[in-house]
Amino acid sequence: MKDKHALISRALAIGILFIMLLLTLFTSFSLLTIWFLPIPLMYLAARFGWRTGLSGFAVSMLFLAAICWNLQALLPLFLLCMGTGMGVAIQKKKSAFATLLTGSLVNSAVLIIILAISVFLFNYNPIQSGVAYLTQSFNETIKELGPSLSAQNLVTIRQYKSTLSDLIYLAPSMLVLVSVFYALIIELISLPILRKLHVTVPRWVPFRNWQLPKSIVWVYLLVLIVRAGQLDGGQGTTLFNIVINFEYILQVLLAMQGFSFLFAFAHRRKLPLVVPILCSLLGFVLLEMIRILGIIDLGFDLRKRIAEKH
Known part of the structure; x- marks a missing residue:
């Protein structure tokens, strides 16, 4: 009876994950569903062990590849990797901070791989492109406001320009902070839900x-x-x-x-x-x-x- 209940729970988790992937990729609910997308895999890994979590991740990757094979799939991929890693940490009875660290490390690794593929295979650096766009927009704004700028405004402009020039060098730390931010938000959302599903989770x-x-x-x-x-x-x-x-x-x-x-x-x-x-x-x-x-x-x-x- 317990095995049957576990099998049903796993099937429901996978089914909910598939529905959320469809909603994330093809509907306007994506802004909401992306924050809950990692939870099914976290549940599988935390409740049934890392093997079940990895199996669920593999199945979700096959489903993702079947329904969407373009850049739009990168965000779900990012979130599913994080959910699996954090679920394993919860199953191993790690603390809330250790679970956050696990999610952050997984996020950083995925972002580094995506960035490396973008640079080396497609010869496109999104960080450099973003900084160039911000610099261009800033320069155009300054030209329009030129005559009306005061001395104090000029000091602020110089500081802002210095910050823009530093952004390209701050890519590693920004990558880390983005990874931590996403892991933190997901953990804050998921732990109460997993607790309701009778999963033993750490407390902050x-x-x-x-x-x-x-x-x-x-x-x-x-x-x-x-x-x-x-x-x-x-x-x-x-x-x-x-x-x-x-x-x-x-x-x-x-x-x-x-x-x-x-x-x-x-x-x-x-x-x-x-x-x-x-x-x-x-x-x-x-x-x-x-x-x-x-x-x-x-x-x-x-x-x-x-x-x-x-």
């Missing part, structure tokens, strides 16, 4: 308790020192590419630490949840201040000192 640590290693501060300081030595004539070198990507990722991590501190502070003071949320929304505008707050929190145990005073 509250955001207010997220804490980076203190060594991050020293690594960031070292990166800033090296970056300062690369300002003149270093652009485009291997060292420059490594440093600028490390700097970007570390800035994101330190900003996350700062946002986490806001939630921890509000929790200590028993403030309503809406207070840290509003402060976080404002913090996206003043991101440099949030990053500094994260550095202070790590370097001086700021939340621990507040806890002791409270």
Whole structure:
């Protein structure tokens, strides 16, 4: 009886996956279904083991190849690979962060393979094309606004131009962040659903308790020192590419630490949840201040000192 029930569950999961693939590829529901597409494979791998998960992935790839054999199939491929990897992590009783890491690594690997195929087989680099398009649009806008620009506007324009020129070198870190972002959203959506389906899933640590290693501060300081030595004539070198990507990722991590501190502070003071949320929304505008707050929190145990005073 149990075997029959398991067989029916697997067949239903595959059937739902096929329906969602059709809805994603051929209907206007794709903006909704892409966020649920990995869940059937996550369910198969988490509930019945990695062999069942891989079998489901193989069947879904055959179905995908039969109904769609063009660039439109890349997004479902990306999501199905991630769903299988994260489902295996859940089946192995990994933590929520380890599951997120697994999904992020799978995403990064798939994106790298797709990018390599695009560059080496089709001689098309989507990153370079995107930067070129942004630069062209920016230059056209500046020409139209030329006479009305103030001195302060010119300073902002120079900063924006510098950011545009750095985008081509930031491709690796942007790829990593995109991978983490997609894995995080999928995990936040899928874990409650899998729990309803009687799958044992990990639970998240509250955001207010997220804490980076203190060594991050020293690594960031070292990166800033090296970056300062690369300002003149270093652009485009291997060292420059490594440093600028490390700097970007570390800035994101330190900003996350700062946002986490806001939630921890509000929790200590028993403030309503809406207070840290509003402060976080404002913090996206003043991101440099949030990053500094994260550095202070790590370097001086700021939340621990507040806890002791409270």
